[in-house]
Amino acid sequence: MSDVEKAAAEAVQAAQQSEQYALLLAAVQAAQAQQRPVCQHPHPVPAPQSSNTGKWVAAGVGGSVFLLAVAVSAVAVAVSAVALTVCLLVLRSVWQDIRADREKRA
Secondary structure, eight states, rough: HHHHHHHHHHHHHHHHOOOHHHHHHHHHHHHHHSOOOOOOOOOOOOOOOOHHHHHHHHHHHHHHHHHHHHHHHHHHHHHHHHHHHHHHHHHHHHHHHHHHHHHHHH
């Protein structure tokens, strides 16, 4: 057998396989068409579902703003506590100096 004869035989075999595959595909499609009943009444269109993404984004932004406000408030309380402590220490020192001066005079 020459190369041309081999190629021709393979081409014929490929054509036969293509026909077999086409018949097989047609049989499968026909079986599927018979299994599905065809109904004539219109189906209701499903209502569009609202996305919850906006709600989650809003909750995230609101929570972030709330936590930021809490953090700033905590810093403000800490600064106020330090300022009050320094003020009390200065006033105590001044008071002790005033008492020491009174004792020296007496």
